Amino acid sequence: MNDKDPVDAIVEQWAAVRPDLDTAAMEVFGRIFRLSRAMGDRMEKAYAPHGISRGEFDVLATLRRADEPYTLSPRELSATLMLTTGGMTGRLDKLERAGLLRRSPDPHDRRGLQVTLTEKGLALIDEAVGSGLAAQTAALSGLDTEQAAQLADLLRKLLTSTER
């Protein structure tokens, strides 16, 4: 079963002091937690040279995926990024100050805003997304193509079954 990893060590410790526990699920989620944290740190480092944080990347990337004219409302952004509106206000403030996006009034609803990528924001995200994907691809290189596909499939199954 390959080398032991930190999660195996924890599972063994539990087995020693609490042999009654069923730790099977920990073998999956314990690793997901650790991978998420480790990879999150790497993404942060991958984006840092572009002058943005991971959270800010997510905002720019969401606008980029919206395609021309790269416009969404703060509400749409906070919904897709699972962020409170207060948190989104802060991110937009920083990105607007950096000249990467622009807030303008929504012509159809005077309560609302339109958030649009600037030229500078578009150029930056188009570079940064490459750095991020490269970091992820490198981290995945320990698995061959078939294993990676199998892993993605199992994770999709777990995600859809969990999100309900």
Next chain:
Amino acid sequence: MNDKDPVDAIVEQWAAVRPDLDTAAMEVFGRIFRLSRAMGDRMEKAYAPHGISRGEFDVLATLRRADEPYTLSPRELSATLMLTTGGMTGRLDKLERAGLLRRSPDPHDRRGLQVTLTEKGLALIDEAVGSGLAAQTAALSGLDTEQAAQLADLLRKLLTSTER
């Protein structure tokens, strides 16, 4: 290939606006990020009835796994939990105030401390760990035993190849 999930949707959007990008690694890490966040929220809810947060659970669980006499130094705790010493000071303060652990001087090193689980802390963690594992087991129930084992194996491989 099963149902589409949110990560599939994002991958498709990227393919539409930036068909040059290789998004294969995103299929793995995008799901790991989402699962980690969703499951993290659930763990928080699983521990809340016991009056502790997830971070506090981790401290108590690490002491519990240390076995009798359930004692470690703040330094050891912050190292295994990948936390700065400042962050650990805060967690220990809260848990000590709640009577779940005790700080006492290290007899061999007057700079150091020994952190020990109290009776109350031991009783609490022994209950809470069951709630946490139950939540994880429930979340994993969408996969059969073989799929779960296969997923755990692939994640172990990814984790060990990544942590270097």
Next chain:
DNA sequence: GGTAACTGGCTTAGCGCTAAGCTAGTTACC
């Protein structure tokens, strides 16, 4: 045995988030 480098735990400032509440503007309904 005295000094320099290091280590353990704590404190502080700063960051990014949430939860709750606010105001301005919109929708539904009688």
Next chain:
DNA sequence: GGTAACTAGCTTAGCGCTAAGCCAGTTACC
């Protein structure tokens, strides 16, 4: 057409973390 319920975005207080720096105590080395 007037009121009640709702919605968009922002503000504030509070939380938990990190990074940096501090002091007391320990180790290494000449």
